[in-house]
Amino acid sequence: MPNRTMVLGVIGADVHAVGNQILNFAFTQAGFNVVNLGVMVSQEEFIEAAIESGAQAIVVSSLYGHGELDCRGLRDKCDEAGLKGILLYVGGNIVVGKQPFEEVEKRFKAMGFNKVFGPGTPPEVTIKALIEDYEILEKAEKAE
Amino acid sequence: MKPVLLIDFGSTYTKVTAADGESGELYATAQSFTTVKEDISLGLENALGELKSLSGISAFDECYACSSAAGGLRMVASGLVPSLTAEAARRAALGAGAKVIKTFAYEMTEEDIGEIDAIAPDIVLLSGGTDGGNSACCIHNANILASAKANFPVVLACNRNASAKCKAILEASGREVIPCENVMPSFGQLNIEPTQNAIRDLFLKRIISAKGLSKAQALVDDIIMPTPAAVLEALTLLSEMTGELMAVDLGGATTDVYSITDGLPTRAGTVLRGLPEPYAKRTVEGDIGMRYSARGIPENAGMDRLIKISGESEDGIQKWIERIHENPETLAATESERNMDFALASLAIETGLVRHAGTVETVYTPMGVAYQQIGKDLTRVNKLILTGGALIKLERAQEMALLAMKTDAYPSSLIPRDASVILDKHYILSAAGLLKRNHPEAAKVLLGKEFT
Ligand code: B12
Numbered sequence: 259m260p261n262r263t264m265v266l267g268v269i270g271a272d273v274h275a276v277g278n279q280i281l282n283f284a285f286t287q288a289g290f291n292v293v294n295l296g297v298m299v300s301q302e303e304f305i306e307a308a309i310e311s312g313a314q315a316i317v318v319s320s321l322y323g324h325g326e327l328d329c330r331g332l333r334d335k336c337d338e339a340g341l342k343g344i345l346l347y348v349g350g351n352i353v354v355g356k357q358p359f360e361e362v363e364k365r366f367k368a369m370g371f372n373k374v375f376g377p378g379t380p381p382e383v384t385i386k387a388l389i390e391d392y393e394i395l396e397k398a399e400k401a402e
Numbered sequence: 403m404k405p406v407l408l409i410d411f412g413s414t415y416t417k418v419t420a421a422d423g424e425s426g427e428l429y430a431t432a433q434s435f436t437t438v439k440e441d442i443s444l445g446l447e448n449a450l451g452e453l454k455s456l457s458g459i460s461a462f463d464e465c466y467a468c469s470s471a472a473g474g475l476r477m478v479a480s481g482l483v484p485s486l487t488a489e490a491a492r493r494a495a496l497g498a499g500a501k502v503i504k505t506f507a508y509e510m511t512e513e514d515i516g517e518i519d520a521i522a523p524d525i526v527l528l529s530g531g532t533d534g535g536n537s538a539c540c541i542h543n544a545n546i547l548a549s550a551k552a553n554f555p556v557v558l559a560c561n562r563n564a565s566a567k568c569k570a571i572l573e574a575s576g577r578e579v580i581p582c583e584n585v586m587p588s589f590g591q592l593n594i595e596p597t598q599n600a601i602r603d604l605f606l607k608r609i610i611s612a613k614g615l616s617k618a619q620a621l622v623d624d625i626i627m628p629t630p631a632a633v634l635e636a637l638t639l640l641s642e643m644t645g646e647l648m649a650v651d652l653g654g655a656t657t658d659v660y661s662i663t664d665g666l667p668t669r670a671g672t673v674l675r676g677l678p679e680p681y682a683k684r685t686v687e688g689d690i691g692m693r694y695s696a697r698g699i700p701e702n703a704g705m706d707r708l709i710k711i712s713g714e715s716e717d718g719i720q721k722w723i724e725r726i727h728e729n730p731e732t733l734a735a736t737e738s739e740r741n742m743d744f745a746l747a748s749l750a751i752e753t754g755l756v757r758h759a760g761t762v763e764t765v766y767t768p769m770g771v772a773y774q775q776i777g778k779d780l781t782r783v784n785k786l787i788l789t790g791g792a793l794i795k796l797e798r799a800q801e802m803a804l805l806a807m808k809t810d811a812y813p814s815s816l817i818p819r820d821a822s823v824i825l826d827k828h829y830i831l832s833a834a835g836l837l838k839r840n841h842p843e844a845a846k847v848l849l850g851k852e853f854t
Pocket residue numbers: 271272273274275276277278280281317318319320321322323324347348349350351352353354355375377378379380381384767768769
């Protein structure tokens with residue numbers, strides 16, 4: 259299997275640690291090389307870890323409702339750091355309260371996220387999406 | 403009885419210690435000016451003459467030396483991200499006793515090569531990328547380093563998947579390359595020992611003769627390490643006996659700070675961030691010192707605080723700092739000069755401690771406060787050793803360290819706040835580190851007598 263590395267963490271001042279552990283376990287089991295940064299992770303830490311580890315994806319969790327503020331500008335900073343085309347995923351309880359998911363998804367995609375997942379998404383769904391996206395990246399790399 | 407001679411070829415002084423390799427007894431210490439430009443053995447002969455008359459010992463069974471003469475071990479470190487592999491590389495070099503002249507991050511440029519040639523380092527450390535991670539950066543930097551004119555060996559501690567390629571590139575340019583394990587094999591994991599061993603081997607093999615110290619080498623059994631590495635060895639041994647500790651080595655041009663502890667958070671509910679810290683950690687402040695680098699003290703701590711602590715006028719302090727910068731051998735002679743040296747030393751210790759220690763930041767979350775720690779928490783360290791030519795000659799050394807620890811200028815700093823201060827009054831730390839190599843039990847006794 260090709261080297262599929264991702265950086266995982268809970269963004270901002272968010273301390274919800276349980277979901278992160280579950281995702282770390284599930285993604286590792288699925289064969290990914292997971293660089294798990296745990297909770298309270300800044301945008302800069304995600305980016306620096308991705309640079310050193312050569313990750314092809316950053317998977318961001320946000321549970322405490324401030325995801326929109328915390329995630330803003332992440333794509334721009336990735337571009338700036340030379341992480342062109344890196345996959346950005348986000349999930350958890352990414353906004354406050356119950357808002358229509360389509361609108362939330364739109365806003366996060368406008369911020370540069372490739373995939374946005376609503377509350378209660380099981381890890382299997384994310385894993386399937388990741389494999390598809392990694393395959394696309396790997397094909398593009400071969401073509402080059 | 404087994405008299406052992408321990409020599410420290412310093413940049414200014416050659417210090418000699420006579421101790422017993424079996425009982426650990428300290429016979430005598432002496433010093434003389436280092437004469438590396440003329441002939442290093444002259445200064446050594448002077449110091450030895452004094453040592454022999456003080457100790458009554460005329461022949462030694464063994465002899466070991468460490469050196470920081472001729473500029474010490476001068477290194478350039480490089481890595482990918484400044485706070486990750488570049489920092490890991492810098493720490494590895496510092497822990498090996500090197501003077502890190504410059505640290506490069508990301509891809510080096512043609513201009514950087516000019517700078518490296520101007521520095522003419524003894525060794526360059528090339529790192530970057532976790533194993534299996536980024537390899538483009540270290541390969542690029544290997545190509546850049548290959549084009550340098552200066553003839554330095556390269557210690558290669560990068561992503562293992564890129565190591566062979568980097569080695570080939572550098573060797574094709576006629577350079578000696580020592581490949582070793584990655585300084586950061588996986589994210590957030592620090593692995594600096596293999597690199598430090600490689601640096602130490604190079605120091606023995608190449609650097610000593612390149613620095614005109616081979617004459618000294620003929621006189622002694624071996625120059626076994628750079629002086630700061632010997633100090634770190636001694637402190638590590640002492641901490642095995644008495645627990646966690648710190649040390650400040652206040653010199654004329656630099657201030658070295660050491661901590662031997664894991665530095666984990668002491669407050670519950672604190673999240674630890676950043677690169678893991680080495681258990682035995684050394685930092686060097688090149689802009690802070692008691693003579694040549696005295697100007698850096700008010701620049702960092704503030705002139706107002708120098709005035710307050712010394713009780714002297716700004717004008718007087720300015721003049722004193724200029725004078726000791728120009729004439730580093732100046733000793734404080736008057737009451738007011740002693741006051742100024744006291745204030746300078748206290749603030750130099752404070753700045754060194756603050757830069758070495760970690761910080762804790764309060765994060766206000768919707769739920770309340772949380773704490774984030776970066777670096778080592780040294781608040782619970784209860785033993786602080788003071789050493790260094792500049793300090794030992796000063797009066798009231800204990801008092802100046804206590805003042806430094808009680809500072810309220812850095813509330814978020816995790817420096818020790820209530821450690822007992824012990825002075826290295828016979829200046830035996832580096833000697834004990836040397837003795838440890840072949841006589842660890844004797845070194846323990848020697849350290850135990852001086853520091854407990
Ligand atoms: C336990 C808990 C806490 C504990 C956390 C302890 C800890 N260190 O982990 C404490 C008491 C500290 C806490 C504090 C707060 N909490 Co709270 N907490 C919870 C609670 C009850 C359970 C969280 C949990 O562990 N769930 C189990 C794990 C397995 O699920 P998970 O975290 O959701 O993760 C899964 C999925 O979300 C998903 N997922 C997660 N990330 C990603 C990313 C991607 C890409 C994908 C695809 C999927 C995905 O996969 C995970 C595994 O299955 C939830 C309510 C709930 N039932 O969910 C509230 C909840 C998350 N908390 C909430 C809030 C508001 C807070 C506070 C702001 C204030 C408060 N009321 O206490 C603070 C914030 C503190 C901070 N700075 O982070 C709200 C968030 C509301 C929102 N987003 O709109 C919730 C939803 C409760 C609610 N209904 O109001 N909390």
